[in-house]
Amino acid sequence: MGIKMSFDMFMQHFINAVGLGSLYGLIAIGYTMVYGILRLINFAHGDIFMLGAYFVFFATVSYKLPWAFGVLAAIAGATLCGLLVDRIAYRPLRNAPRISALISAIGVSFFIENLSVVVFSGMPRPVVQPPLLMKAFSIGGVRLVPLALLVPAISFALAAGLLWLIYRTRSGLAMRSISHDIETTRLMGVSVDRIIALTFALGSALAAVAGIMWALRYPRVEPFMGIIPGFKAFIAAVFGGIGSIPGAMLGGLSLGFVEIMSIAFFPKLSGYRDAFAFILLILILLVKPTGLMGEKLEDKI
């Protein structure tokens, strides 16, 4: 059932896979950072992604703000929401059993989704793509739009910036320290809640950027649009090794490739598109439960 493919066709799919994968990776980073520090699966993360997309929709379509400004406003808005989630749903439970925070995470995710239905309405809405990003051009025999290159370029640049922050700044040092030993980190004079808030802010900002780029690629928004990408990104984070930022990106790219390439080579599988993530999850849990770039499990859990 496989099909033969020209090199140009392959490159087309390749670029597509990198784009989708880098978006998964960008979302996965937020999961992996919060998990690395708090051992918490932040179920609301996919909803922050959704809010980022909605905010840019309102800013540019409803309020007709210039794109650059709308994007910044959307990132700021979604980041604020991420901070509020931490402050309201997680911080009061910092010393509670981990299961309480997990239940709170599921609750806050449902809350955001349903509130969004009430406030935004459940109807999907079309996003207007800026024409500049959609002007097709060719390289060799590959036809592209600028957006297809912009998405991975921005994703990788942001991931690189984040790595710089984590490995080259004091706040980053504090983050790496908290992920290992909160009490000792506090003894060093670190305000742990501030660093955790910073972690949520960074993860949420990246999710918002991913949400915005997602809304440009698949030009519509709806209140439940964060669930499937969020779930897949979480699996990507596990696949790459939870707690590892390069791992999150690698996991996202792997998933992007598996999804795009399997459908490209075996079009009949396209109905199973959303199942590949689970196959990857099962495979990695069988072969290397710590994920591609994961450290020893006893350190992390």
Place this chain on the structure above:
Amino acid sequence: MLEIRGLDVWYGGIHAVKNIDMSIGRGEIVTLIGANGAGKSSTIRAVAGLVRDWKGSMTFTKPEGGQVSLAGCPPETMVRLGISLSPEGRRILPHLTTEENLTLGAFTRKDREEIAESMEHVYGLFPKLRERRNQKGGTLSGGEQQMLAVARALMSKPELLMLDEPSLGLAPILVAEVFDIIREINRQGRTILLVEQNAYAALKIAHKAYVLETGEIALSGTGAELLENPKVREAYLGG
């Protein structure tokens, strides 16, 4: 510089520290000795802001004058006030390098040049750490980790340096070295609160000492007095 009055510490129903008074003067080495489970760590951790459930009063006198109550202060406030703790069991961050551990110790300070000076200073005290500066904390030997724990606590330039069992698990020759360094740090002007099981070595360098028994202060006096005290000799110095 630190006055502790009527300190109680609880862990749920366990009453670990019972109504103790302690007084630490500027420039002193004060030691707190006692058997396992006597409440030494609980006391020192309360001062560091790590214990939630405590009662009593702790008053810290700032070097420039002015008194602060430590009630309800989180650890980061304590560090900013000038109180720092090298915790029991070293608690080195194993995935961070020696230098990163030290940098973390200076987290509350801003001036990069001054931090670099402090780094040079602790490398002077512990030359081994300089050799190991780019090595992961987890790969250091036990002795080196202990040195790093003390050095890291020094990086905040504390007025009051608290050390919880710095000689634990060290070979005798290293124990002597650690105590020499504690004395040296004290000579450089830092006040030290030293929790120890090694009563003999601690009493020898201490200006003042407290003996804790099941959460209560059983004895106190100068280091020299307690070294001569028959009860101390019998219970803590092996006769």
